[in-house]
Amino acid sequence: MNAGLPGLLEDYLRVRRALGYKLEGTEALLTQFLGYLDQQGAExxxxxxxxxxxxxxxxxxxxxxxxxxxxxxxxxxxAWASDPRVQVPPARLLPARPTRSAPYIYSETEVLAMLAAADHLRPTIRATTFHTLIALMAATGLRTGEAIGLDVDNLDVAAATLRVRGKYGKTRLLPLHPSVLAGLTGYLQQRARLLPAEDCPALLISSTGRRLARSTLYPTFSTILTEAGIEPVSTTCRPRLFDLRHTFAVSTMLDAYRSGADPAAVLPVLSAWMGHTEPSDTYWYLTGTSELLAAAADRLASSRAKVPR
Known part of the structure; x- marks a missing residue:
């Protein structure tokens, strides 16, 4: 067996763990696999x-x-990046029905394209509402149900906070960035001007003055995606409104790496912000994008370079 594989496995596990994965089972499996290769005399x-x-x-x-x-x-x-002799098994060699669709991570350019596409909707209140919905979810990582479930009185303009009703009746208070607060207050002013007679408690309303319903939410978002030119990566990775939450989580961790912050300290804060009981519940959102893996690898390389030899 190639003597470099154990070292590559060690680096691989370090980088993945830097992203928050525990990998106890994975480490045991891959260690057994390397032992198997050794027994078989495989190079x-x-x-x-x-x-x-x-x-x-x-x-x-x-x-x-x-x-x-x-x-x-x-x-x-x-391992292939270090040893081109490594053969990578095809993705569907042993197909198994996935339990969840793969998350679609939006780029900043794609988010801006969706906001621009939302502005083309008609009537104007519909355009304003969907622009605000997408911007809010991208900036805060709210669940779709949490966003459309917000009421006007959940927003405290003076305190710059948003009270969110999450899963199982749990609530959390989110401090808002000035730009997010300005966007929400601006939306409420536009809403009052466009539908002055409506007295709906919902923060985000439809063109009929009612709370947004899922039955109309997704067809409209599909229209926005088409207008923005955003297409599925594969049959199991299609862009969804909910993926703005995944994008928020990945972007937050990327910012932590790039700013020099401790990812291990950021993860519990991100978990609480997203309404998770345990940081382990947040791992699913930290999809191993190429950017996130590269940031983790750079951090690992930097830390190892500082260790005296």
């Missing part, structure tokens, strides 16, 4: 050996085989 990772190892357990579901191969594939992609 590097091959598709044949990866498939044989992944499907070795008997009496288990095909999904478990697929999960084992997926863990190997992720590591193989990492």
């Amino acid at each position: 590097t990772i091959t598709i044949e050996h990866a498939l044989a190892f992944a499907t070795a357990p008997v009496g288990v579901s095909p999904r478990w085989h697929a999960l084992r191969l997926s863990a190997i594939r992720c590591f193989a992609r990492w």
Whole structure:
């Protein structure tokens, strides 16, 4: 077996853990896999050996085989950058029905394109409402249900805070950036001018003066995506309104890395902000985008460079 693989595995696990993943099971699996390669006299990772190892357990579901191969594939992609001899197993070699769709992480350019597309909606109140909804979710990471469930009295302009009713009846108080506060107060002023006779308690309202409903929310967002030219990456990674929450989480952690902050200290704060009981609930949102992985790798390389040799 290539003597460099254990070192690559060590670096791979460090970078992933820097992103908040614990990886106890993954570390054990990949260590066993490297031991298997050694027993087989393999010089590097091959598709044949990866498939044989992944499907070795008997009496288990095909999904478990697929999960084992997926863990190997992720590591193989990492190792290939250092050793081109490494073979990366195809993504669908052992298909398993995913439990969730892969999140779509919007770029800043795409968010701006969605805001511009929302401005083209008619009537004007509809355009203003959807512009505000997208901007609010992008800036705060609210769940879709939390955003459309907001009432006007949840906004405290004097204190610059927003009271959010989350899952299971839990509430949290979010301090608002001045730009977000200005956007919400500006929206309320426009709303009062466009629909002066409406007395709906909802913060975000439809063109009929009622609270936004999911039944009309998603068709309108689909129109916005088309206008903005944003298309699915694959059949399992399609842009959704909810993905603004994923984007917020990833952007927050990226900012932490780039500003030199401690990601381990930022994660619990992000978790509380997003309404999660435990930081582990936030891990799903920290999708390993290329930018986030690169930032984590740079931080790891920097910290290792400072260690005396």
